[in-house]
Amino acid sequence: MSTTADAISSAEAHSAHNYHPLPVVVATAEGAWMTDVEGRRYLDMLAGYSALNFGHCNPRLLAAARAQLDRVTLTSRAFHHDRFADFCTELAALCGKDMVLPMNTGAEAVETGVKTARKWGYEVKGVPDGHAKIVVAADNFHGRTTTIVSFSTDHEARDHFGPYTPGFEIVPYGDLTALAQAVTPNTVAVLLEPIQGEAGVLVPPAGYLRGVRELTRERNVLFMADEIQSGLGRTGRTFACEHEDVVPDVYLLGKALGGGVVPVSAVVADRDVLGVFKPGEHGSTFGGNPLACAVGLEVVAMLRTGEYQQRAAELGDHLHRELNLLVGGGAVTAVRGRGLWAGVDIDPAHGTGREVSQRLMERGVLVKDTHGATIRIAPPLVIGKEDLDWGLDQLRAVLAS
Numbered sequence: 001m002s003t004t005a006d007a008i009s010s011a012e013a014h015s016a017h018n019y020h021p022l023p024v025v026v027a028t029a030e031g032a033w034m035t036d037v038e039g040r041r042y043l044d045m046l047a048g049y050s051a052l053n054f055g056h057c058n059p060r061l062l063a064a065a066r067a068q069l070d071r072v073t074l075t076s077r078a079f080h081h082d083r084f085a086d087f088c089t090e091l092a093a094l095c096g097k098d099m100v101l102p103m104n105t106g107a108e109a110v111e112t113g114v115k116t117a118r119k120w121g122y123e124v125k126g127v128p129d130g131h132a133k134i135v136v137a138a139d140n141f142h143g144r145t146t147t148i149v150s151f152s153t154d155h156e157a158r159d160h161f162g163p164y165t166p167g168f169e170i171v172p173y174g175d176l177t178a179l180a181q182a183v184t185p186n187t188v189a190v191l192l193e194p195i196q197g198e199a200g201v202l203v204p205p206a207g208y209l210r211g212v213r214e215l216t217r218e219r220n221v222l223f224m225a226d227e228i229q230s231g232l233g234r235t236g237r238t239f240a241c242e243h244e245d246v247v248p249d250v251y252l253l254g255k256a257l258g259g260g261v262v263p264v265s266a267v268v269a270d271r272d273v274l275g276v277f278k279p280g281e282h283g284s285t286f287g288g289n290p291l292a293c294a295v296g297l298e299v300v301a302m303l304r305t306g307e308y309q310q311r312a313a314e315l316g317d318h319l320h321r322e323l324n325l326l327v328g329g330g331a332v333t334a335v336r337g338r339g340l341w342a343g344v345d346i347d348p349a350h351g352t353g354r355e356v357s358q359r360l361m362e363r364g365v366l367v368k369d370t371h372g373a374t375i376r377i378a379p380p381l382v383i384g385k386e387d388l389d390w391g392l393d394q395l396r397a398v399l400a401s
């Protein structure tokens, strides 16, 4: 058996089958490229669902991590440490907000957002205890915890994981009228992805986010933007909300915040919102640990240069120009997205998204399908233009065959 087949069969025998990875076993990676256990090279056009916006083993981020590894890596929040204040201060400044509550995974940031909104609802807005509602969108993806899957509309994510957490109202994404009707005096928050990534990189109709902002302000409801995948440079701006000049009340961040090195997530908001937490009411042993703060601080410094956002905007224009040329040519029925982020719908006659991903893998390009007929393209923002063009050549070749 090959080294690849060996590794895959051991993994199948001894790990839960909660994923169905492409049959590639990565050994090393650098920038936009990964090398497998047999020495084959692949262009990474998924970038860990945007966790790798700065590329694999980014030298600046590795240097920050290495320097911190030799000092202190974990204190728990029982004590202060000397990287915490800088990280929170700089991240808050990047977001134009007062305060940060650091966690680890994206799902934890969303859970923290839910708790923040409920507590704010009871203690600031005056909603009767136990009656808070949060309005969410259909086809959302906010993570995998029991509360979060309670308001998922994806059967695979949700079925047989009940009983479900109450307190959520689901409305169609992009429909302001439905949203306005769903908001009641007990609504404490509207929780949305400014672009729905897992749903297939769905960009809402123009004016939607601005409409959500106006509605939530008028009705005294928090606008919580889940920018875990859309944020931190991916769309050509620091936040996808910026494309409509919208500033939400609460940012939920994760993925790229950890630079592809460690899990780092955060809830970022002003004092009138995050100030609801008192000692003991929420926490995490690893949240805001020194290693996470050192890496996250470097991520924020890199984003403050603006160069990654600019790169995503420029390369993204190029990507979308090239992808749009494929639409209607037979294999591609639609292309959506913003910046260096695209959902490409494949005509089923040309194979499923999985089959196209597999054929791309055989040509040295790694992408991931979503919802059957869509492939998602989201390379690291540090990808070279020639590499991006080479990846697009492989896509054209696969779709022509």
Ligand SMILES: *Cc1c(COP(=O)(O)O)cnc(C)c1O
Pocket: 049, 105, 106, 107, 108, 110, 141, 142, 143, 144, 193, 197, 198, 226, 227, 228, 229, 230, 254, 255
């Ligand atoms: C990935 C993702 C999450 C969950 O993040 P995890 O780190 O996997 O828990 C939440 N929201 C969005 C929009 C995501 O893309």
